[in-house]
């Protein structure tokens with residue numbers, strides 16, 4: 036090996052060792068606690084500053100300073116974080132979105148705190164702990180990895196750690212002290228962070244922003260190791276380190292030279308992009324699309340106050356006015372996060388990249404340096420820049436389609452870092468670039484007026500995106516992605532739209548910021564800003580436009596007078612605490628105030644209680660359609676105290692499977708109830724829904740309609756009838772469906788028909804494959820073999836939302852409502868995204884399910900299960916479906932509610948809808964279904980009319 040190669044390899048091993056340490060720390064913390072610690076780099080930076088403080092400022096011996104820093108302070112930071120930040124969150128359910136916000140909060144808090152204490156300037160006198168000897172650094176990293184590996188594999192603690200990682204609740208039940216495991220994970224993770232910081236500090240710029248970012252960039256190492264394997268992390272870290280070092284020998288020429296040089300110098304960033312965007316999402320706990328925030332209530336009178344406050348700077352002069360110029364611009368940037376994260380529920384840690392691109396493109400366009408475009412006046416340049424940046428929103432929108440939680444956080448952060456390193460910091464893009472304000476708006480006051488106009492336009496855009504149809508779809512996406520898809524929301528397209536709109540808004544704000552400062556300054560759009568802005572918007576109520584404006588004013592105002600870092604420290608502190616107040620900052624404050632005034636507590640009824648109170652009023656004393664009729668209610672409360680247990684599910688062919696307990700015998704044919712009956716239920720549902728015995732199976736669609744068809748929910752009925760053409764129009768068919776999970780066959784050639792006008796039921800013991808079949812029909816699972824046909828069309832490869840739009844609606848076994856939306860809005864989502872745009876459909880569905888009283892205006896959050904089942908069914912019906920798939924619709928309902936549900940379902944079948952019910956409650960199935968299929972071990976083992984299949988005595 037030539038001496039240059041050898042030297043470069045050594046240098047690379049040195050960098051790689053530091054990266055390996057970071058990877059080890061991140062993985063250990065993640066494994067012990069499930070938290071991807073974004074604050075890792077900030078802890079490293081704080082420890083580096085502390086060691087410098089002890090040795091350089093206070094003159095301590097290096098060994099003492101290093102011991103105190105690494106063995107006392109660093110683990111103590113981890114323990115404090117575990118005890119006071121993350122343990123309370125894990126007690127609240129350990130929602131990854133909230134722990135992510137908290138870890139970003141810690142990052143921002145430490146960075147802000149360090150800036151406050153040590154200033155923002157870079158230090159070049161950090162003490163050298165381990166001389167620039169790569170072998171020693173490598174030895175440290177390898178020894179640590181080996182030590183952790185040995186502890187994990189060989190000790191009791193390691194067993195406990197693995198138990199907690201596999202299943203925390205189960206481990207706790209088994210006597211493992213999960214808090215102790217988490218505390219040890221945090222202490223060790225912080226120790227490695229500290230070690231990384233003190234090792235790196237002498238060789239890089241030690242400043243509050245740069246070092247943390249440098250450390251967090253090497254997160255690629257841990258992501259590439261799937262947050263699990265320490266040896267993989269170490270090997271990847273050393274490999275990238277050495278490769279990056281060797282690449283410095285290359286001297287490419289030609290047009291690609293600057294880019295290749297940038298890639299060579301930023302190989303960890305390239306690795307982060309690859310690991311975050313190409314590899315599948317990390318971890319199993321990252322796939323929770325729960326909202327980061329709830330709907331924030333706007334305090335009364337807040338808007339007029341905000342308007343006055345935003346007009347106030349017009350009376351300022353000098354530096355105050357000059358500083359104020361940043362507020363509207365930052366407000367616009369933060370509005371982009373309100374749309375993407377607040378309303379759409381999509382974590383975006385790369386928003387500064389879009390803001391920066393907005394400023395950069397504006398500057399390039401105004402300077403006539405944008406390839407292929409002429410020089411433009413400033414305002415036109417800003418407008419064109421917004422249009423150019425908007426489609427780049429797919430850079431983060433595309434990963435969001437398949438990623439949630441942590442995986443999405445890492446992917447968007449990676450994009451932000453990539454843009455920063457490969458565009459903003461490259462001389463070829465930004466050298467000699469200046470940016471002026473539009474002609475006529477050169478002065479601060481005039482420019483501020485222009486900004487207010489642009490802010491108003493951005494507010495209008497944000498308002499449009501948050502209200503009305505797109506706003507409801509976005510909120511549905513945020514609240515329950517699968518539910519939104521089932522309601523017909525085109526989830527992938529909507530995510531892309533949200534990110535594109537977010538990119539456009541951020542670009543506008545970024546351009547305004549650049550013009551305000553009269554320069555493109557890359558540090559204004561540093562990836563750390565993304566984290567700060569994200570935290571600021573989340574803590575001030577992510578779905579609140581006003582919150583974004585307040586955040587902008589706070590961020591600019593706090594940092595203007597005092598030392599830099601105050602705003603970051605405050606926002607960080609709030610972000611650390613925000614998970615404790617899931618109801619939102621304003622509500623938390625209101626609740627706190629109310630605790631001081633006990634006599635007013637009654638007015639602060641929690642949503643659930645308030646909802647119930649309203650519900651009683653909503654039904655006006657008369658039971659809704661799914662509420663028990665009085666007689667049943669009396670039995671339910673005085674008799675068995677609940678509904679009778681369902682019969683055991685038959686596991687064998689007919690004639691042997693039915694339980695011996697009493698059950699309602701399938702009753703003889705009754706007069707058919709026509710759709711008119713259903714319509715009448717709009718006003719008096721409980722009384723006018725068919726209460727008699729099960730109606731005769733309706734003839735197949737197209738084979739003639741019963742009298743009374745002309746009425747309707749009946750516009751729906753008519754539309755449905757018009758669309759139902761031939762004999763199999765509207766029939767959902769499964770043909771030879773096969774699904775295997777690994778080597779286990781869950782569906783083994785299942786074939787069945789779900790014809791219009793009939794209730795088809797699937798029953799079977801646990802694990803028979805009913806849910807798997809249901810998922811194949813609904814489009815949430817693609818079978819490995821067989822086909823799903825609807826109205827003669829092959830829909831096997833069609834996504835869930837596309838099937839909904841064709842007319843295949845579904846409900847969920849676990850409720851899938853949108854808690855932040857009102858009952859009426861929940862149902863409207865179904866009507867707006869469904870098969871046919873029918874403005875009256877939502878109202879009819881609300882009436883049919885008895886949700887048209889005051890309950891319609893209540894948020895779904897906290898309503899009782901019975902009501903929410905009605906909401907879900909109403910949402911499905913509002914899309915005017917031709918097929919309705921119901922997964923255990925009776926789960927959680929009491930006897931009266933089940934009877935009422937059965938009446939509604941019968942009426943729907945009578946109206947020509949095809950119904951498939953997967954149900955454990957055989958009484959309900961016997962009462963409702965025309966055809967029953969019995970499943971066992973992935974196969975249908977018996978099929979036929981309900982009375983024959985379910986009743987052993989009937990000799991079927």
Ligand SMILES: Nc1ncnc2c1ncn2[C@@H]1O[C@H](COP(=O)(O)OP(=O)(O)OP(=O)(O)O)[C@@H](O)[C@H]1O
Nearest residue numbers: 776777779781799800801802803804805806807808
């Ligand atoms: N994602 C999965 N990975 C591996 N196995 C799975 C998965 N989902 C289901 N299974 C297995 O496939 C089989 C069928 O499951 P499925 O949930 O479809 O049954 P089911 O009849 O709906 O049961 P239940 O009535 O309990 O809901 C079961 O043995 C289950 O353990």
